[in-house]
Amino acid sequence: MDLVAPDRAYLDGYLDALRREWSPTTTDPGYWRAELARVSADPDLALAQFNERDGGGRTITLPDGTEVARIPGVVRWLWDGEFCGAINARWQPGTPDLPPHVLGHIGYSVVPWKQRRGYATEALRQMLDIVRTEGLPYVEITTQPDNIGSQRVIEANGGVSLGEFVEPEQYGGHLGVKYRIDLA
Template sequence: MELVWPARPYLAGYVSALNRGWSRDETRPESGAEERAAIKADPALFLASLVDREARGAPITMPDGTQVPRLPGYKCWMWDGEFCGSIDLRWQPGTDALPIYCLGHIGYNVVPWKQRRGYATRALGAMLTLAAREGLSRVEITTSPDNFASQKVIAAHGGLLAETFVTLPSQGSLTKYRYFIHL
């Protein structure tokens, strides 16, 4: 498995995962249909939107429908000959801090039919290298208390549990764990 930049040669695999019910944003199930529509309307524009180092894209829609400012960031796709999942990095320039509405520097999601192969662990390791290149000295990653697989991935990279917290009402008022990984 390797990380690839979103590009035309991989797009059919991404669409296939969306068609099978996978969604990069688990908090917004409708996002899969939204992405399929965006790809159908303009595949090149969709692909370009996934790498936005200057935060020029549209605001981010929260699970409750409110919108917040976009942060600089990008997404990479996990690829083993076919699409395996997505991992993304976001940051605020000049600081390791994130706004309260942002649940971590890195988020990842492996398609169900490719889970338990170590792909998330390898993808996180590669993304940590990219995060260091962006000037971050540490990243935070959040996960649910019952997401033991994600906790294992984070621990494999030296993640330290910093706190248990409750997300904003706009994010569903969910209990989460916040981890730090020093780069």
């Protein structure tokens, strides 16, 4: 399994996963609907936006409908000859701090039909190599207390639990678990 930059060569697999109601974000399971409409409406624009590392001066809409500035980041798709999922990293230049509405530096989601193959663990390992080039001393990643699989993925990549926290209201105010991975 490799990480690939979003590209026309892999787009049909991404669209197929969305049509199968897979969501590239775990904070909004219904996000696939809006994402399918956005990418289908203008695939070239969507691919360009996936590959913008600087935030593109655009906004994003949080699950509660709030619009906020998009921060710099990188999106990669998991590929084993077929589309397997997505991973993204985001950061603010010059600081490991994140805005209050950003739950963590890295988020990932593997399509259900490719889970339990070690893909998330390998994707996170590869993404950490990409993020190291940004000069961050560490990344923080959050997950749900009952998502043991995600906790194992993070721990397999050196993650240390910082404990539980309450997610911001934009995400429903649920209990989460925060991890830190040192990049030094």
